[in-house]
Amino acid sequence: MNPLSKSTPIYIGRFAPSPTGPLHLGSLYTALASFLDARHHQGKWLVRIDDVDIPRNAPGAADLILKTLEAFGLHWDETIYYESRHFNHYESALARLKALNLLYPCTCSRKKLADYAQHHGGGDRYPGICRDKNFHEQNDYAVRIRTNGAFIEFIDRLQGRFSENLNAAHGDFIIKRKDHLFAYQLAVVVDDQAQGVTHIVRGIDLLDSTSKQIFLQMLLGYPLPSYMHLPILVDQKGQKLSKQTYAQAVDQRNPGPVLFHLLQLLKQAPPEELIDALPQEILQWGISHWNPAPLQSWTQLCPSNGFVGLN
Ligand code: GLU
């Protein structure tokens, strides 16, 4: 299946930001961890712009993100991959799943699903209301995939064994939205396959999506990547650092100390004198000493007040 030849490196990692705003500290932290993990394993490190959700893209954000990565010395391999240039890949994956008779059109509105959950319980799990609908009888619909009997199990490098009955936990999920855009779950597996990604390092907030993605990888006959889900950065109130909460861009005027403190947050214990070193030296130290094991006992990390990377 994999078109890559014998010379394929054993490790291809990636950082896949959504260009909804400038890079904030939480994303820089994820970028750094995936970079260090890739370089420590003599792997490639790719950057992909996850811009499939077109209405959420902020003008200029992709370029700003790339400039910030460069300012921090996080240099990537190969050319940048933009999801929005690969819609044809998603279309063919969708056609393959459709040929397996696993897809159906869902016309439920958000309100309908909320009302249903209020009366019948079940929370966010899709209750299968549209399972018997046919594509040719509908015109305004999202595309869902049947998850019957899918029991997914994988070992996360940090979080350990994770197993889930996909249908019981999530129900049938959306792979193409009503607005005709491909859903993140489908796009991410198709992209990771297209880029030959072998190792995924990302925030623990995406752990919940992983079984859906493994399910799709198995159906499409893709090799399964290895996963490592990192604790996420939170503010003093325990809210995830994100564009929504800490909207500010990371301060890139003085990258060395920011990298140093990020290494500390990643529990890498860099020696004190490294704080005054050049970004390249700090990264070099981080690459050769990289050991994610101390992150195992954490799901959240909170940068101290006045953290240098926050403006
Ligand atoms: N684009 C996603 C995000 O910014 C990350 C996708 C992934 O790492 O799988 O949250």
Ligand code: ZN
């Ligand atoms: Zn429905």
